[in-house]
Amino acid sequence: MIKKLLLFGLVTFITGQIYFYPFGTDFRLALSPIIFSFSLLYFSELPIVLSACAVSLFVFLGRFILEYLNQNLEVMSIITKHYPGGMYYLLYGLLFYLLDARNHAEKPLLIIVLLTTMDSLSNVIELVIRNQILKDIPAVISSLLIVGLSRSFIAVLGYWSIKLYNVLILKKAHYSRYIELLMFISNLKAELFYLRKSMKDIEKVMRDSYSMYMSINDLEDDTGKDQYQSYKNQALSVARDIHEIKKDYQRVITGIEKLLPNPIKDEKMNISEIFEIIRNNSKRYIDSIGKKIKLKFSSSDNYYTKEYYSLVSILNNLIFNAIDAADKTGEIKVKEYTMNNSVVIEVSDNGSGIPEEDLQVIFEPGYSTKYDEKTGTMSTGLGLTHVKSIVEHLDGKITVNSTPGKGTSFTVYIPKIKITGKGE
Secondary structure: OHHHHHHHHHHHHHHOOOEEOOOOOOOOEEOHHHHHHHHHHHOOOOOHHHHHHHHHHHHHHHHHHHHHHHOOOOHHHHHHHHHHHHHHHHHHHHHHHHOOHHHHOOOHHHHHHHHHHHHHHHHHHHHHHHOOOOOOHHHHHHHHHHHHHHHHHHHHHHHHHHHHHHHHHHHHHHHHHHHHHHHHHHHHHHHHHHHHHHHHHHHHHHHHHHHHHHHHHOOOOOOOHHHHHHHHHHHHHHHHHHHHHHHHHHHHHHHHHHHOOOOOOOOOEEHHHHHHHHHHHHHHHHHHOOOEEEEEEEEOOOOEEOOHHHHHHHHHHHHHHHHHHOOOEEEEEEEEEEEOOEEEEEEEEOOOOOOHHHOOOOOOOOOOOOEOOOOOOEOOOOHHHHHHHHHHHOOOEEEEEEEOOOEEEEEEEEEHHHHHOOOO
């Protein structure tokens, strides 16, 4: 992250060297705000306020060093001249954060208006700091609005151009992935036929076993040979049914084992892609149940992994549980980082929390607080059990911290080598 911030600050400073002085003072208008606003929009992993601070510092120090090396001026004079320029980016970043501009990036007209407002207002405040508000204020404001609108339009145009380009580039790969995934699911559904058949056979075996049990209870000491032969045949029938079930389950296991290893050949997905899939899927679910829940994803790394099915399943279960447990509004944060050779994923919410007495049993099969409001049927309570099984399959562990009335945080630790397939 530090490298990204340093690079961001350096690129913004360099592009800031293309500028002009519109009012004949130290106030300059440059192209760098285009790069600044575009980067904040497109690179969602960049923390807004921290990025603004980094760029502000880079711009100030860069201009200070250039002026100090090329001009015979006093240090305080150079500082006074250039610190307002750094303040522009800090103010812009704060406004970008406060107006939640990144979440409006998909609305072109609105985002252009927001960026223009931020650009113009930051420039006006810079002029105030410089004590250079001129007499013809309407003309100054008009000029700043025109420049702000132009820069904002270019930034948004660049943002959408790259997004569309990425869509075109990835379309073929996604289509191929979709077809293979569709075939995988279709084959898996075919295997489920044997599971359904086995369930019916199990029910039949249970009925026959119970019938035999009741018959044996009714036996009398003088039971005839024919009756004993009947019970022998019944017992043999039960044995045959159980054997048939065993064969069916063996077919299921064999079929699934053939399907599961690398259903999409050597396919890998990075953390950002996984988060994007989860974000979109979760947003659709939130919209479908009429809640207003904010989702925030952050990732310190962008590892590529073949275990994306497992990670998607883990995150889906944890996030959907948080959504279901939340009131009409709330916030869910998903954070990924590396610690002690483990990839750590935190899923936290500000919901109602879990009672302390339940924390010891939440991973047990059957634990659930959810039910279908239409039918009154309780959930199976297998979601967290499923999550724990997947995590342990990856040689990891999962912990939970919860404060009733404040929220819950699940933390998953998975060895880095299991995620990346590589050692240190």
